Amino acid sequence: MRNSLPLLALCLASLLAPAGARAAVTFAGIDGFSSTVMQEGQSSFSGLGLRTRITSDRLMTGFSIMPTVEWWRSSANIQPFNIRTSRNDAALGADLRYDIHTKSMKPYVGVGFFAHFLSTSVDAPQLGLDHASDALIKGGLAALGGVQFGLAGKVDNFLELKYHHLPGYRQVKLNWGLAYNF
Numbered sequence: 001m002r003n004s005l006p007l008l009a010l011c012l013a014s015l016l017a018p019a020g021a022r023a024a025v026t027f028a029g030i031d032g033f034s035s036t037v038m039q040e041g042q043s044s045f046s047g048l049g050l051r052t053r054i055t056s057d058r059l060m061t062g063f064s065i066m067p068t069v070e071w072w073r074s075s076a077n078i079q080p081f082n083i084r085t086s087r088n089d090a091a092l093g094a095d096l097r098y099d100i101h102t103k104s105m106k107p108y109v110g111v112g113f114f115a116h117f118l119s120t121s122v123d124a125p126q127l128g129l130d131h132a133s134d135a136l137i138k139g140g141l142a143a144l145g146g147v148q149f150g151l152a153g154k155v156d157n158f159l160e161l162k163y164h165h166l167p168g169y170r171q172v173k174l175n176w177g178l179a180y181n182f
Helices: 004-016
Strands: 025-039 045-056 063-078 083-099 106-124 129-152 155-165 171-181
Touching: 025 063, 025 155, 045 083, 045 171, 063 106, 083 129, 106 155, 129 171
Parallel strands: none
Antiparallel strands: 025 045, 025 171, 045 063, 063 083, 083 106, 106 129, 129 155, 155 171
């Protein structure tokens, strides 16, 4: 997995690197979103995300690359047993998105690769467990599909469904957000 991140960065850089004066990279917009996250073995909880949309004349028409950062945290405090738990996931990666152009809305589909920085902690002093924690980094593929609607001027809103394939930590996210188009 550690070798996958530099390889992904190299592929993205080579795709976007100018091949002479004609190649152009365009920042098409920026998106902020809120997620309802459903992770394997847990109830749903909320997360946040931020991404930019990049197009290039080296990509085929309708495609964009979206470098993305996503984060969620789930915690619980169980009384009267004085048990506290916390789980976090900070995901960093990129999606390749294809926009399907129609007159009234903009549906899209995409795939991506993300590095997930997962951590878990438990504090249960009455059970003899004083602040135990675990952290790991996992790479995984993602798939998404959604639709973007015009809101006002350069601002759109969107609704999408995203799946992160992490064995043992699979996640389905329902994202809603605002997109600002440059």
